[in-house]
Amino acid sequence: MASQIVIVGGSLGGLRAAEQLRTNGWSGELTVVGAEAHLPYNRPPLSKNVLVAPDTSALSATELVNHPGIALRRRAHVEDVSWVTGTEVVRAALADHVLHTADGRTLTYDGLVVATGLRPRRLPIDGFADHRHTLRTLDDAIALRDQLTAGTSVVVVGGGFIGCEVAASARRAGCRVTVVEPFAAPMLRPLGTELARTLQTFHEEQGVDFALGRSVSALVGRSSDPEALGAVILDNGTELAADVLVEAVGSQPNVEWLAGNGLDLSDGVLCDNLMRVEGRDDVVAVGDVARFPNPRFDSTPRRVEHWCVPGDTAYRAATTLIRGLSSAERGEGDPAPFTPLPSFWSDQFDIRIQGFGRTEHADRIEVLEGGLSPGWTSAGVVVGYFRQSTMTGVVIAGGTPAQRLRHKALLEGVR
Template identity: 85%
Template sequence: MAAQIVVVGGSLGGLRAAEQLRVNGWSGALTVVGAEAHLPYNRPPLSKNVLVSPDISALTAAELVDYPGVALRRRAHVEDVSFVLDTQVASAALSDRSLRTVDGRELTYDGLVIATGLRPRRLPIAGFDRHRHALRTLDDAIALRGQLIPGSAVVVVGGGFIGCEVAASARRLGCRVTVIEPFAAPMLRPLGVGLARTLQTFHEEQGVTFRLGRSVSALVGRAPDPAMLGSVVLDDGTELEADVLVEAVGSNPNVEWLAGNGLDLSDGVLCDNMMRAEGRENVVAVGDVARFPNPRFDSTPRRVEHWCIPADTAHRAATTLIHGLSAAENGHGDPTPFAPLPSFWSDQFDVRIQGFGRTEHADRIEVLEGGFGPGWVSEGVAVGYFRQSTMTGVVIAGGTPAQRLRHKALLEQGVGESAASTR
């Protein structure tokens, strides 16, 4: 039987893996198994354009998959790839190189790509499912969009990027919006105090209310229909009116189907720098389910939940997997250290926030350009994140595309300087 590669996961990571396998010379059978009924699509617009754009408000999920911005361009060389959609893999037997789907089908493979991504975490409180939303899929966005009615009370739990993007979209639609965040400012961990509080003030100027340092303790029904969500109770006893509850409280890797195979699944799939699942030649992982070391920063394996990571890891994983299956003499593929530069962006109201590198573990944060005073939206503010005197990341809020590209280039070249050192 001819060799076959199976990609488990039909989102961006799965598509990019299939593309890179073909680009790098894999001409054998290639199957992508996706849990959703849709072909791969772009997720970032879900919390923004899909919620607020009036010209697409009536489109179905099947129509939105092909809408500009949401649609992912599928290159010609994946036309012969088999996409098995609306199908979940229930379990894997890596020693036998076989997979079993939830409906009992068995798939065999010679090479396996793990691309199952993440699913949203939910609050550990039961009830009111019709009024509660998480945002990960196209169907999630459509369900939420139908309840963002002008004047409705929307409570967003979680003040990270997704939570703040949803808050901005709901406010633009005329909803009354409150964000509940356990930390002292929204987006505090990735951005630091200065920029986080500046963005909080910006949101407040647009009408968003924040309840900081708080968590949800209970949900309460609405009289006279107790099945309808009426309010959210915080841990300090405060009760907030709520017609809609959006839960943006993080995510969990989809790895349960890999249990029992001796893999470290404590936080995604532990991989080496070649993207092999713990050194296994025939199994690789891509995207935000993969935990791998990045020598650009240090040797600690980490998952990265940024949009660029599926493409970067797919390129590396494809070359590794093909090399392993070809039984080449050195058996290791590309020996160059895999050191991608993570990048992300977030559009909130009319401001773009774009970051490069790693910001969460900085021991010093400095403003490199601009400032947090009036005019920062148009002039832009660039913030550098340093660890042991080395700049590991930069975030630019507002400003121009040229500013963002310039600071990215400085970070890539390793010439970013502390603002203090230039005075």
């Protein structure tokens, strides 16, 4: 068996890949290369707990990495994994099994795991860098947290889950908040019109304003200090006061380091159902950088940007890579199809929105339990998403843990 596997990407996907490689019997050398200075941590709390929770409000990045709920426990069997942090792989020569890092290192490998994840997209407008934020890393969250003071005017561009979570946290911090969203309602694509508009009303009741069907055309400085952000100008000429701008306008995969190797990098890294990168026995991908087919739904390769994906794909990728590096196992038949059930959750004010499966391509949406009339938050609501009469997804807004488990089990049984 080969002796060296390198995992490129030091976040959750990289950690889960290392764990699964060891769990599945890989005893050779294992190195993880990560761009961040921090060891892996939990990202979902960044838009919520880190921004407004009293017990984290004064903590540094080093303290937060070890804080309960943010820290990711590393299992004992990965204690011998080598971590190279604070640098990134900038170029790969897959034919030669060589990687080059930004700080001048050259790494060789027998097996490679692509786990480089995503980075936030930015508005195509220059200026006011000190007052503009994205939210992907712990350092991003700390920089934003320090500017969310009571009375501050905050404009959030993008009404997806991250944008709405940030809006809720900013309101809880006492800020004046406006969400700018090009669609007709926030979270419209994953939730559908009725539930999205219901949640918009819920946000408005908490004091969040919305500018829907709009985009940002310009940024202007304050009259008293032109170097400081003062307002956001929308495409219809509306001017929104803004001390802080949060750009939650989507993400793009970190794949540039793989250019020049003949790969399809048009939307992440194209993989087969085994998580092999375009059929290569010695390269696999994990997490939201990987575009793979899920026969639970259809044969179209897709990226999935949900928290559960790194763990699910790491399990599949680890067994595939070990098998691909072992001449004794390579000729055996392929395992059963990989059919993970995507799941996500979003905490906004005191409501948890939890979803399972695929919801974006539904041709019918139906309320299964509860209702969307005023007062719905007390009992919650369960919404089913169907395509050609088959339920492909479910979202529970509010509700109880028992409801979530029951509907997840129900969806897991649908094929």
